[in-house]
Amino acid sequence: MTARYAIILAAGKGTRMKSKLYKVLHPVCGKSMVDHVLTQIEKNDMDEVVTIVGHGAEKVEETLGDRTKYALQAEQLGTGHAVLQAKDILGDKEGMTIIACGDTPLFTAKTFAELFQYHESKGAVATVLTAHTDNPFGYGRIIRNDIGIVEKIVEQKDATKEEAEVTEINTGVYCFDNQELFKALAQVKNDNAQGEYYLPDVMEIFQKEGKVVAAYQMKNFEESMGVNDRLALSKATKVMQRRINEKHMQNGVTLIDPDNTYIDIDVEIGSDTVIEPGVYLKGKTVIGSDCIIGAHSQIKDSIIEDGVTVTSSLIEEAHMRQNSDIGPYSHLRPLADIGQGAHIGNFVEVKKATIGKNTKVGHLTYVGDATLGKEINIGCGTTFINYDGINKHHTNVGDYSFIGSGSNIIAPVEIEDHAYVAAGSTITDDVKAHDMAIARGRQVNKKGYYDRYPVAQAAAKTEAKEEK
Structure with a gap:
C-alpha cells in the first residue's frame, strides 16, 4: 500500500477573529477546529502527520499532543512557504501527501479517503479537491482547458474578470506525490498581489513539466467551509450541530x-x-x-x-x-x-x-x-x-x-x-x-410579647378599620 502522509496548515493567527485565542483553536461543538481536521485525517491510516504551527504554536501543540509532528513557520509568507517547513520531516519520503487547512473543521474522513483514491487512480502528481458554488467570491478558481484538464489555480485577488466568473473553486485541500511536491515548491515565486509563495502555483509548474494534474470535485460544498471570522464560525457550528x-x-x-x-x-x-x-x-x-x-x-x-x-x-x-x-x-x-x-x-x-x-x-x-x-x-x-x-x-x-x-x-x-x-x-x-x-433549644413562649412591636399596632389599626 502506498504510504500516506498529511500536512495540516495551522500557523495563521486569524486577525479577523478579533480574539486572544488563535484561530484554529476556536471550538466547534466541543473540539477545536484543528482537532476536527486531524481527527478526520487520522481515520485514513496515516503513516505520518505534520502540523505547521506559527502563532500560538505552544497552545496548538498542547491541544494536539503527540498525535502529530510539528514544523514551525516563523514568518507568514504564504501557503507554499508553510508547506515547505515540513521538508525536513517528509521531503525525502515516497508516498502520497494530503494538505489541509486547520480552519476547515467540516471535512470528513470519507472525503479525504475519496481524494486519496482518486489521486492514485489517475496516476496524478497532484490532485486538487474542488467544489461548485454559485457564490465563489474569496475562493481560488480552478481554471481548466477546453478538454477539462486543470491548467492552474488563480487566487481571487489575481483573477481576471473572466477567471473570477468561474464557479469551480479550490477548497484548499490537495493530494500530491510527496517527493514531487517538495521539488516543485523550490521553484515557486512570490510575484503576486500579496507577495507570498502560493501553494497552488505548483500546479502550473507541474503542467509545464508535462505531469498529470487532476481535480476531484466533491459533491458537498458545505464541507469546504473555511472559518476566518465569528460569522463563519457560527455557520460552521450550525452545520456541525445538524450533522451530529x-x-x-x-x-x-x-x-x-x-x-x-x-x-x-x-x-x-x-x-x-x-x-x-x-x-x-x-x-x-x-x-x-x-x-x-x-x-x-x-x-x-x-x-x-x-x-x-x-x-x-x-x-x-x-x-x-x-x-x-x-x-x-x-x-x-x-x-x-x-x-x-x-x-x-x-x-x-x-x-x-x-x-x-x-x-x-x-x-x-x-x-x-x-x-x-x-x-x-x-x-x-x-x-x-x-x-x-x-x-x-x-x-x-x-x-x-x-x-x-x-x-x-x-x-x-x-x-x-x-x-x-x-x-x-x-x-x-x-x-x-x-x-x-435532637440538637435544638427548648421552646419558650413569651406571653403578650407580640403586642410590644409596631407591627402589632399597625395590625390593630387595620382590624379596627375592617370592623367599621
Whole structure:
C-alpha cells in the first residue's frame, strides 16, 4: 500500500477573529477546529502527520499532543512557504501527501479517503479537491482547458474578470506525490498581489513539466467551509450541530427539537433516550438508553446511566446511576455520584458526595463532601457544612437513616445506620445506630410579647378599620 502522509496548515493567527485565542483553536461543538481536521485525517491510516504551527504554536501543540509532528513557520509568507517547513520531516519520503487547512473543521474522513483514491487512480502528481458554488467570491478558481484538464489555480485577488466568473473553486485541500511536491515548491515565486509563495502555483509548474494534474470535485460544498471570522464560525457550528444531531437520531435517539438541541461531537447517547428542547450536552458526556433529558438541562463530562430522568438541571463531571432522577433546578458539581434509584429533587446541590441506592434528597438541600448510604431520607433545607475556613471535612450517613428538615450537619461527623436526626437540629457529634439526635433549644413562649412591636399596632389599626 502506498504510504500516506498529511500536512495540516495551522500557523495563521486569524486577525479577523478579533480574539486572544488563535484561530484554529476556536471550538466547534466541543473540539477545536484543528482537532476536527486531524481527527478526520487520522481515520485514513496515516503513516505520518505534520502540523505547521506559527502563532500560538505552544497552545496548538498542547491541544494536539503527540498525535502529530510539528514544523514551525516563523514568518507568514504564504501557503507554499508553510508547506515547505515540513521538508525536513517528509521531503525525502515516497508516498502520497494530503494538505489541509486547520480552519476547515467540516471535512470528513470519507472525503479525504475519496481524494486519496482518486489521486492514485489517475496516476496524478497532484490532485486538487474542488467544489461548485454559485457564490465563489474569496475562493481560488480552478481554471481548466477546453478538454477539462486543470491548467492552474488563480487566487481571487489575481483573477481576471473572466477567471473570477468561474464557479469551480479550490477548497484548499490537495493530494500530491510527496517527493514531487517538495521539488516543485523550490521553484515557486512570490510575484503576486500579496507577495507570498502560493501553494497552488505548483500546479502550473507541474503542467509545464508535462505531469498529470487532476481535480476531484466533491459533491458537498458545505464541507469546504473555511472559518476566518465569528460569522463563519457560527455557520460552521450550525452545520456541525445538524450533522451530529442527525447521527444520533439515526441511532435511535429522539430529539424533540433538533434545531434547539446542542450536542458536542464526542457525546455518546443510547437508543430510546429522549432529548427535549434547549438541552446542551458537552464534552465527553455519556448518556445511556431510555433516559429523559428535560428541557434546558446542561450536562458536561458526565456519565448518565440507563433510565435516568434529568429535569431542567445542571450536571458537571458527575455520575448518575440507573433509574435515578434529578430536578428541576438542581446542580450536580464535580465528583457527585448519585446511586441507583436515588432521587435528587428541586433546588438541590451536590458536590464531591456519594448518594446511595434509593436515597432521597428532596429539595432545598446542600450535600457536600459526604457519603450517604442507601434508603436514606434527607429532609427539606438540610445543609452539610463541611468547610471550617481552612480545610474541607467529610460526613458519613449510614443506611436507612432519617435526617429531619432544616438540619445542619457539621463535619466531620458519623451518623450510623438506622439513626434519626430530629428536624431543626445542628449536629456536631456522632450519632450511633438506632439513636435519635435532637440538637435544638427548648421552646419558650413569651406571653403578650407580640403586642410590644409596631407591627402589632399597625395590625390593630387595620382590624379596627375592617370592623367599621
